[in-house]
Amino acid sequence: MKISNRVRSAVCVLLYISYTAIYMARLNLSMPSDALTGAGILTDVEYGILGGAFLVVYALGRLFNGWLSDRLPPRTMICAGLLLSGAANIVFSALPPFSGMLVLWSLNAFAQSMLWSPILRVVAAMYDGERAGKITSLMVTSVAAGNIVGIVVNTALIVHYGTRFAFIIPGGINLLLGAAVLILLGRTGIGTTETDKSAQPVSQAPLVSLLRRPDMLAVVAYAFAHGIMKDNITVWMTKYFIAAYDIDLTKASYFVIFIPAVGFVGRMLYPLVYRLTGQKEHIASLFGFVICLASSVPLCFGVASPVAAMVCLGLVYAAVSVINTSLLSIYPIRFVPQGRVATVSGMMDFSTYLGAGISSSVYGFLVSSAGYPPMYGSWAVVSALSALSILLFLVPRKKRENDRKGS
Numbered sequence: 001m002k003i004s005n006r007v008r009s010a011v012c013v014l015l016y017i018s019y020t021a022i023y024m025a026r027l028n029l030s031m032p033s034d035a036l037t038g039a040g041i042l043t044d045v046e047y048g049i050l051g052g053a054f055l056v057v058y059a060l061g062r063l064f065n066g067w068l069s070d071r072l073p074p075r076t077m078i079c080a081g082l083l084l085s086g087a088a089n090i091v092f093s094a095l096p097p098f099s100g101m102l103v104l105w106s107l108n109a110f111a112q113s114m115l116w117s118p119i120l121r122v123v124a125a126m127y128d129g130e131r132a133g134k135i136t137s138l139m140v141t142s143v144a145a146g147n148i149v150g151i152v153v154n155t156a157l158i159v160h161y162g163t164r165f166a167f168i169i170p171g172g173i174n175l176l177l178g179a180a181v182l183i184l185l186g187r188t189g190i191g192t193t194e195t196d197k198s199a200q201p202v203s204q205a206p207l208v209s210l211l212r213r214p215d216m217l218a219v220v221a222y223a224f225a226h227g228i229m230k231d232n233i234t235v236w237m238t239k240y241f242i243a244a245y246d247i248d249l250t251k252a253s254y255f256v257i258f259i260p261a262v263g264f265v266g267r268m269l270y271p272l273v274y275r276l277t278g279q280k281e282h283i284a285s286l287f288g289f290v291i292c293l294a295s296s297v298p299l300c301f302g303v304a305s306p307v308a309a310m311v312c313l314g315l316v317y318a319a320v321s322v323i324n325t326s327l328l329s330i331y332p333i334r335f336v337p338q339g340r341v342a343t344v345s346g347m348m349d350f351s352t353y354l355g356a357g358i359s360s361s362v363y364g365f366l367v368s369s370a371g372y373p374p375m376y377g378s379w380a381v382v383s384a385l386s387a388l389s390i391l392l393f394l395v396p397r398k399k400r401e402n403d404r405k406g407s
Contacts, residue, residue, distance in 0.1 A: 224355035259317045269322075
């Protein structure tokens, strides 16, 4: 079926808005975190467990839903994710006991893990080759946009209407977007197995054969490493500014919003970085890890000014955004011929959020006993080891592969 440019644009805009909105229903726990712990509703350790549980369940969900997304129509996956996330947030607004919060926030995590892989499939179905890569790199900016919108909207809701509305409103928006996706994709026919050229027979590329690729195992490891930084920035940054600089939520939000804004710039500049690195995602990732290392070191020793801390965290987030785009968006698109775009994307996201979830739970105990410098120290160590391993292992390997192709 021929798809007009107007329809393609409408679908991309709706999916972009949907993935942006999903972050409102994720950051709504981190923004009121200090109020929740201050009121005795949660302890720092319980907050760390909630954040870690979200990330671990999201990781497991991405692995399972990446596999499932290669078998079900994207419309089904995207709609189900938005509707479940919306419902979980609305129920969470009642602020049940910790055990109830844990169940609901885990359900929210699983629901949100259903979106990205089928979104990639929709893009791969509408566009070919290099064009698909460019559209995907633009779609990835919805992550940074979602962080910005989530911070602004949730802060306003908390300050003016109370914590509960920070869960009710984002939940309601997700429900509406789920219905919109169901209608638009249903009417256009996009996102169905019949019109999706990325849905090749999965027997063409068995999962075991993917795992045997040495570069795949390396990329999975780098995804785990960058995940330790990526989502822990959003989980802990609000509490960090409030605790380290003795300011309230409104003032903290001024500093916090700068961080995803710089991340947004990092994602928008990715096409330029990609070209400058010879369209090699492993070189772009190396560049990102070096920036993370340089920006994490000052935070290890404590930064006197919140402005300086904001700049350092913003640079880390921008660099992580470059790594994230390389590993979770550009790399999976290479597997369109094998019909494994969603599966590979799920594997990358699984590793990313597994790293984030495990470390977030550890940071809950670490922050309550030793403060924030050890957390930033771990980022510096992870960045250094990742950059070194790319330089010593992946770069020579890719060079040998290119030499063999050339001969």
